[in-house]
Amino acid sequence: MKQDSCQVTVIDRKRIELARKQMPGAEVLENVSEVLKLLGDTTRLRILLALATTELCVCDLAALLEMTSSAISHQLRLLRARGIVKYRKEGKIVYYSLDDPQVQSLIKVSMDQIG
Amino acid sequence: MKQDSCQVTVIDRKRIELARKQMPGAEVLENVSEVLKLLGDTTRLRILLALATTELCVCDLAALLEMTSSAISHQLRLLRARGIVKYRKEGKIVYYSLDDPQVQSLIKVSMDQIG
DNA sequence: CAAACGATTGAGCATACGTTCACGTAAGGA
């Protein structure tokens, strides 16, 4: 009853094996936690909640959240990188909107369950 | 068409008001993002996924995740503080298990939708 | 063309975060 791969004592191997079988692969895990981490910031969450209502340009998002458009732009870049939001250019104005239905429903569930 | 509370130009006041109406209060927002942030870390997510299968003691969690029990213990403290997990002492062994059905279902939805 | 504007980007900076390390505590066994 001793010494696993990193000086950790094991109490119940059966339970560990049981839990290990259910555990998703590293890739899935990384994916899920990355999305949840993106949602786990008030600025980004507010951006997404706003965009859930209506498409908005960067400066209106900035006005709504009372932040600089630079700060908003930085966060939008991260959301864009994960395909959570998309944009549409109209002249010099860039309109953002939600682009991932699954993330969208995850947000809704989160608000319903936790908020 | 200029100068809101923080040198930000407004393009469309109507959309902003629309979005503002839907926006939850700061308290709710803080709550939700805090839970999502807790789920948005692979260590904590793996802990919770393991505990979704079966109750586990700290050292078995450490063995399963191949991490030190100290690191696990630190994370469990955070999860305990939010009422996401609970514990049960049996001699010197402490068994942890899930304690929040809503967070539990949120994890399930996350895995189904994203993973 | 030049000026203004919306948006983006990179550097810098302060803070938050996650792990390690060392130590402390409570319980059990020799």
Place this chain on the structure above:
DNA sequence: TCCTTACGTGAACGTATGCTCAATCGTTTG
């Protein structure tokens, strides 16, 4: 009693994160 074990905690440390600031790009307008 003394030692081991399971767990918890605080300090330290390296890294990640989010914002600001300044500069830049592309587009529109005077």
